Amino acid sequence: MKSTHADALTRPEIHTMGTDKDANVTTENIVTATPRGDRPVEPLVFEKSIPGQRAVTLPPLDVPETALPSEIVGGGFPGAEIGQLDLMRHYTHLAQRNFSVDGQFYPLGSCTMKYNPRINEWAASLPGFTGLHPLQAETETQGLLRLLFELRGFLEEIAGLDEVCLQPAAGAHGEYTALKVIRAFYHDHGQSQRNKVLAPDTAHGTNPASCAMCGANVITVPSASGYTDVDALKEVIDREGADTIAAFMITNPNTAGLFDSKITEIAGIMHEAGGMVYLDGANMNAILGKARPGDFGVDAMHYNTHKTFSTPHGCGGPGSGPIAVTTKLAPYLPVPQVEYDDVRSMFSLNYNRPKSIGKVRSFFGQIGVLIRCWAYIRSCGPDGLRDVAEMSVLNANYLASQLHARYETPYFEPGKGKWCAHEFITVPKSLLAHGVTLLDIAKRLIDYGIHPPTMHWPVHDCLMVEPTETESKRTLDTFIDAMSRIADEIESHDDAMHDAPADAPVRRLDEVAASRKPRLTFTDSQ
Amino acid sequence: MNYTQITPLEREEMLEAIGVAGVDELFSSIHPDDRLAGPLNLPPAASELELQNELNALAEENSGAHTHACFMGAGSYDHFIPTLIDQVVGRGEFLTAYTPYQAEASQGALQAFFEFQTQVAGLAALDVANASLYDGATAVAEAAMLAVNVNGRRRVLVASTVHPDSRAVLRTYFEELPVTVVEIPAGPDGIIDPEALAQAIDNDTACVIVQSPNFHGLIEDWNACFEAAHSIPKTLGIAVFNPIACGLLNRPGECGADVAVAEGQPLGTPLQFGGPYLGLFAAKNAFVRKMPGRLVGETVDTDGRRAFCLTLQTREQHIRREKATSNICTNQGLLALRATVFLNTLGPQGLAEMAEQSYHKAHYLATRIAEITGFALKYPDTRFFNEFVVTCPAPAAAIIEAAVHEGFLLGPPLDTPATGAQGSPNDLLICATEKRSRAELDSLVEFLAREYGLQTSD
Numbered sequence: 001m002k003s004t005h006a007d008a009l010t011r012p013e014i015h016t017m018g019t020d021k022d023a024n025v026t027t028e029n030i031v032t033a034t035p036r037g038d039r040p041v042e043p044l045v046f047e048k049s050i051p052g053q054r055a056v057t058l059p060p061l062d063v064p065e066t067a068l069p070s071e072i073v074g075g076g077f078p079g080a081e082i083g084q085l086d087l088m089r090h091y092t093h094l095a096q097r098n099f100s101v102d103g104q105f106y107p108l109g110s111c112t113m114k115y116n117p118r119i120n121e122w123a124a125s126l127p128g129f130t131g132l133h134p135l136q137a138e139t140e141t142q143g144l145l146r147l148l149f150e151l152r153g154f155l156e157e158i159a160g161l162d163e164v165c166l167q168p169a170a171g172a173h174g175e176y177t178a179l180k181v182i183r184a185f186y187h188d189h190g191q192s193q194r195n196k197v198l199a200p201d202t203a204h205g206t207n208p209a210s211c212a213m214c215g216a217n218v219i220t221v222p223s224a225s226g227y228t229d230v231d232a233l234k235e236v237i238d239r240e241g242a243d244t245i246a247a248f249m250i251t252n253p254n255t256a257g258l259f260d261s262k263i264t265e266i267a268g269i270m271h272e273a274g275g276m277v278y279l280d281g282a283n284m285n286a287i288l289g290k291a292r293p294g295d296f297g298v299d300a301m302h303y304n305t306h307k308t309f310s311t312p313h314g315c316g317g318p319g320s321g322p323i324a325v326t327t328k329l330a331p332y333l334p335v336p337q338v339e340y341d342d343v344r345s346m347f348s349l350n351y352n353r354p355k356s357i358g359k360v361r362s363f364f365g366q367i368g369v370l371i372r373c374w375a376y377i378r379s380c381g382p383d384g385l386r387d388v389a390e391m392s393v394l395n396a397n398y399l400a401s402q403l404h405a406r407y408e409t410p411y412f413e414p415g416k417g418k419w420c421a422h423e424f425i426t427v428p429k430s431l432l433a434h435g436v437t438l439l440d441i442a443k444r445l446i447d448y449g450i451h452p453p454t455m456h457w458p459v460h461d462c463l464m465v466e467p468t469e470t471e472s473k474r475t476l477d478t479f480i481d482a483m484s485r486i487a488d489e490i491e492s493h494d495d496a497m498h499d500a501p502a503d504a505p506v507r508r509l510d511e512v513a514a515s516r517k518p519r520l521t522f523t524d525s526q
Numbered sequence: 527m528n529y530t531q532i533t534p535l536e537r538e539e540m541l542e543a544i545g546v547a548g549v550d551e552l553f554s555s556i557h558p559d560d561r562l563a564g565p566l567n568l569p570p571a572a573s574e575l576e577l578q579n580e581l582n583a584l585a586e587e588n589s590g591a592h593t594h595a596c597f598m599g600a601g602s603y604d605h606f607i608p609t610l611i612d613q614v615v616g617r618g619e620f621l622t623a624y625t626p627y628q629a630e631a632s633q634g635a636l637q638a639f640f641e642f643q644t645q646v647a648g649l650a651a652l653d654v655a656n657a658s659l660y661d662g663a664t665a666v667a668e669a670a671m672l673a674v675n676v677n678g679r680r681r682v683l684v685a686s687t688v689h690p691d692s693r694a695v696l697r698t699y700f701e702e703l704p705v706t707v708v709e710i711p712a713g714p715d716g717i718i719d720p721e722a723l724a725q726a727i728d729n730d731t732a733c734v735i736v737q738s739p740n741f742h743g744l745i746e747d748w749n750a751c752f753e754a755a756h757s758i759p760k761t762l763g764i765a766v767f768n769p770i771a772c773g774l775l776n777r778p779g780e781c782g783a784d785v786a787v788a789e790g791q792p793l794g795t796p797l798q799f800g801g802p803y804l805g806l807f808a809a810k811n812a813f814v815r816k817m818p819g820r821l822v823g824e825t826v827d828t829d830g831r832r833a834f835c836l837t838l839q840t841r842e843q844h845i846r847r848e849k850a851t852s853n854i855c856t857n858q859g860l861l862a863l864r865a866t867v868f869l870n871t872l873g874p875q876g877l878a879e880m881a882e883q884s885y886h887k888a889h890y891l892a893t894r895i896a897e898i899t900g901f902a903l904k905y906p907d908t909r910f911f912n913e914f915v916v917t918c919p920a921p922a923a924a925i926i927e928a929a930v931h932e933g934f935l936l937g938p939p940l941d942t943p944a945t946g947a948q949g950s951p952n953d954l955l956i957c958a959t960e961k962r963s964r965a966e967l968d969s970l971v972e973f974l975a976r977e978y979g980l981q982t983s984d
Contacts, residue, residue, distance in 0.1 A: 012774060014874045017648070041832050042633075045641050045870055055871040056608045058879050062964040066889035068882075072745055072909060074776035078648040081873045084610065091638075091867065095619035098634035102618030115529050116622050119574050124798075125612070128585025131592030134602050134800030135938035135945065140930060143587025144799055157567050169660035169802070172853045183702060209853035215702035259555040289566050290553060296560040310529070314860035315635035316625040316657070316820065318802035334698075335943070351943035358701075359694035362601065362663040362789065363800025375581065381571025384528035390549045391530045397552050398540040414545055419552045446631050451624075472531040473540065504630040507827040511629070514825035514837040518814060520654045521644040522824075 012076025109464025160292025174302025174321030267297025599957025651779030662789025665805030690946025794868030
C-alpha cells in the first residue's frame with residue numbers, strides 16, 4: 001500500500017438527484033413566484049437541488065493521495081446539492097408541519113407524551129459523554145460507567161426487582177430480551193417444554209410479535225370488564241397444561257387504563273403453575289413510588305424510558321427499554337453487565353456471565369437516552385416520582401370525569417368508585433350514532449390544535465386519552481372545551497367534521513392508495 | 527423538580543370536580559398489601575443547578591474523542607459532524623413528537639423520513655429503504671430473518687469477517703428458531719474466498735451475509751460472493767456496508783446485493799459510547815412487503831396534494847401481532863433525522879471527499895506505521911478503506927494504555943470479548959477518518975516508533 005500520488009485518481013461521478021443532468025439548465029425561467037395560497041406543498045430536498053451548491057466544505061487534504069483502483073470505486077451517492085440557508089429553511093418548513101409536545105397538547109394514550117426537560121438534553125450532549133468510544137478502556141470512562149451503574153440501581157429500586165439490564169433499545173426489544181432470558185432459565189432447569197406465553201386479548205401488539213421471535217406460542221387470555229378474567233386464566237392453564245407455560249405477559253395498569261387489583265392472585269396462579277409473570281411496563285407512570293412490580297409478584301418487566309422517564313420520543317425514537325428481573329433470572333441477562341468491581345475498585349463491563357443469553361444489540365445500550373433517564377430520576381427524587389404518579393392519575397380522572405357525560409367511558413364509573421389510572425378509554429357511541437366516524441373526531445381535534453388521542457386500541461371505536469402529569473389545568477380545561485364543542489358540532493350535524501382537518505398543512509390523506517402501490521422513495525423520473 | 531404544573535388550589539378544585547376527597551382514593555384499586563409503604567430508596571431530588579454540577583463532574587471524569595485524537599473504529603467512527611445537525615434535530619417540533627401515526631399533524635417528520643429512505647436507497651444502490659432500525663447489529667439479524675421468511679430456508683451463511691456484535695446478535699436471534707447460522711472463515715488474506723463460500727452454499731441456504739469493508743477494514747469481493755450466492759436460485763445476497771464508504775467505493779446494489787444493511791452512526795451521530803445508533807435497511811423492490819420496521823410512503827390528500835404517511839402497516843405488530851414481520855414498533859427517528867440532515871449538508875461531493883480523505887489518511891498512516899521496524903500490516907496485500915490491522919512488537923493492550931497518556935485513543939485489542947476474541951494479542955485495529963490531521967497522524971507514528979520501534983526508516 002505505497003503512496004503513489006502521482007497515479008491518476010478514480011473518483012465517483014457526482015450525480016445530483018432531482019435535476020436532469022442532460023438538460024441545459026439555466027437560472028432563467030425555472031422558478032415562478034406564486035402567492036402561498038391554500039396549504040402550499042414543501043418541495044422535496046431533491047427538488048430544491050442545484051448542482052454546485054454546498055452547505056459545508058471540508059479542509060483540503062493534508063496527506064499524499066493513495067491510488068484508488070477503478071475496480072473498487074463505485075457510482076457515488078446520488079443526493080441533493082443545496083446551500084446551508086436553503087437547507088435550514090427546508091427543515092424549518094418541515095418542523096412547522098409537525099405537531100409536538102413542545103407545541104401542542106398530545107394526549108396520546110399508552111405513549112405518555114410528557115414534557116421532555118431540557119436539562120436532560122443538555123446532559124446527554126456533554127462532550128464528556130458524546131465523545132466516548134464504546135471500546136475504550138474502562139479506566140477512561142469511569143464517570144459514565146458510574147452513572148450507568150447508579151441508573152441500574154434506581155431502576156431496580158423502582159421495580160422492586162433484583163437486577164436491571166440497561167441494554168434493550170426499545171420496549172419491544174426489552175420484551176424480546178426478557179422472554180429470551182425466561183426461555184434460557186427454563187432450558188437451564190430442564191423445562192424446555194415451557195414454550196407457551198399467555199397474553200391478554202388487550203395486550204400491545206408487540207407482546208405476541210416478541211413471543212413469535214422467541215419461538216414461543218402465544219395463547220390469548222380473555223378479559224372481562226377490562227380486567228384479566230381469572231377463571232379464564234385458570235381454564236387456559238388447565239387446557240394447555242401447566243408444565244407447558246413459560247409466562248403470562250400482563251400490562252398493569254392495563255391497556256384499559258385500570259390497575260388490576262387481582263394482580264397478586266394472578267401472580268400466585270402463575271407461580272403455582274411453575275410459570276412467571278412478565279410485566280409490560282408501558283404504564284409505569286401511574287404507579288411510580290406507589291406500588292412496585294416486584295412486590296406484587298412480577299418476575300420480569302421492561303421499562304419504556306421514553307414514556308415513564310421523560311426521554312424524548314423523537315418522531316419515533318430512539319427509545320430505550322431496560323429490563324428488570326428477579327435473582328433467579330439474573331444470570332441469563334445479556335452481556336456485558338455494568339458492575340462495580342470490588343477487586344479493582346472501579347466500575348466495569350462484565351462479559352464473564354457464562355449463562356448469559358449473549359448479545360441482543362451492538363455495544364451496550366441507548367447510552368444517550370439512559371443519561372437523560374438518570375437526570376430525570378435525580379431531578380424528581382423519590383417524592384417527586386410518587387407525585388408524578390399521583391398527578392398523572394389526577395389529571396386523567398379529571399378529564400374522564402368532565403367528559404364521560406358525552407363521551408362514554410366503559411371502564412370509568414365514578415358512581416361505583418371505579419376510577420381510571422393515568423389514562424382512560426372513551427367509546428363515544430352516542431356521538432358516533434350521528435353518522436360521524438372516530439376518524440372525524442380525531443381529525444377535528446387537529447383543527448383545535450390538539451394531537452388526537454390513540455384510536456381503535458385496545459378496542460374498536462375507542463379513543464385512549466392520556467394527559468400525563470405535566471399538563472396544566474388550563475390545558476386540560478381547553479381540551480375539555482374542545483371535546484365539548486366537537487360534540488356540539490356532531491349533534492348539529494356540522495359538515496365540517498367530515499372535512500377535518502381544515503387547518504393542517506394537508507387535508508385528509510388517501511392512506512389506502514399509499515399501500516396499494518407503495519412509493520417509498522423519490523426517483524428522478526417522478 | 528418533576529415538571530408538574532397543577533397548583534395546590536387547582537388540585538383541590540379537580541378533586542372536587544371528580545368527587546373524591548383525596549388523590550389516594552383514586553388509587554383504591556391497588557390492594558393495600560400491594561402498595562409501597564414508604565418512599566422509594568432513591569437519592570433526594572436534585573435542583574437543576576446541582577444536577578448541572580454533578581453531571582459536569584461525571585462527564586469530566588471521562589476521556590474520549592473530545593480530549594484525545596481518536597484512532598478507534600471497529601463499528602463506531604469519529605467523523606466530522608456539521609453544526610447544522612444539532613441545530614435542526616434539537617428543534618422541539620422534531621424532538622418531542624411521536625411516531626407519525628396522525629399523518630395530517632406529522633407531515634414534517636414523514637417527509638424527512640421519506641427523504642431519508644430515498645437517501646439510504648441511494649447509498650445502497652437499491653430500490654427501497656425503511657425509516658431505520660435499532661442499530662447495525664439488529665439490522666443484520668432482521669435482514670437474515672427477511673431472507674428466511676422469503677424463501678423458507680433453514681441455513682444462514684455469515685462471513686466470519688462481519689462485525690462480532692452483528693454475528694453475536696444473529697446467533698441470539700436464531701438460537702430458538704429452526705435455523706442454523708454457519709460462519710464462513712476468512713482466507714489468509716483476511717477476506718472471504720468466494721470459492722470457499724460457493725462450496726458452503728446448498729439448496730437450504732437462505733442467505734449469504736458479507737460485510738465490506740469488513741470488521742478489519744478490508745474490502746471484500748461482494749461481486750464474487752453474491753454471484754456465488756445466486757448460484758442457488760432464491761438465495762439472497764445480504765451486504766453489510768459502511769455508509770461513508772458509499773461516497774467512494776462500490777455500493778451494495780452495484781455488486782449484486784439483494785438486501786443491504788448498515789450501522790448508520792457514521793452519518794452524523796456522535797460516538798456516545800455505542801448508542802443510540804441506527805440501523806440502515808435497504809432492499810430490492812421485490813422484498814418490500816417482507817421488510818421490517820416503519821415505512822413512509824407518498825400519497826395524496828383529498829385535494830390531490832402530495833402528502834406522506836406511514837404505509838404497509840399490515841406487516842407490523844400492531845395489526846399482525848404474532849404473524850408480523852418483526853416486533854419492531856419504532857424507528858430511530860431522531861437518528862434517522864440526523865443522518866438525512868448530514869447527507870444533505872455534505873451533499874454528494876462532501877460525502878465523496880469525506881470518504882476519499884478517510885481512505886488517503888488511513889493509507890498514509892498505514893504506510894508510515896509499516897515502515898517502523900517491528901510493525902507490519904497484518905494483511906499487506908488486501909485493499910482496505912479507513913482502518914487496518916497492525917501486528918505490533920508488543921501486546922496491543924499495553925500500547926493502547928501507553929497511548930492514552932500521549933493523547934491518542936487507540937484500539938480496540940482484537941483478543942477481547944468486546945471484539946469477538948478473534949485476533950492475537952499483538953494485533954491492533956487502527957482507524958483514520960477525515961478528522962485526523964497530518965500532525966496527529968505523524969505524532970502517532972512518532973510515538974509508536976519512539977516507544978516500540980527498534981529503529982525507524984524513512
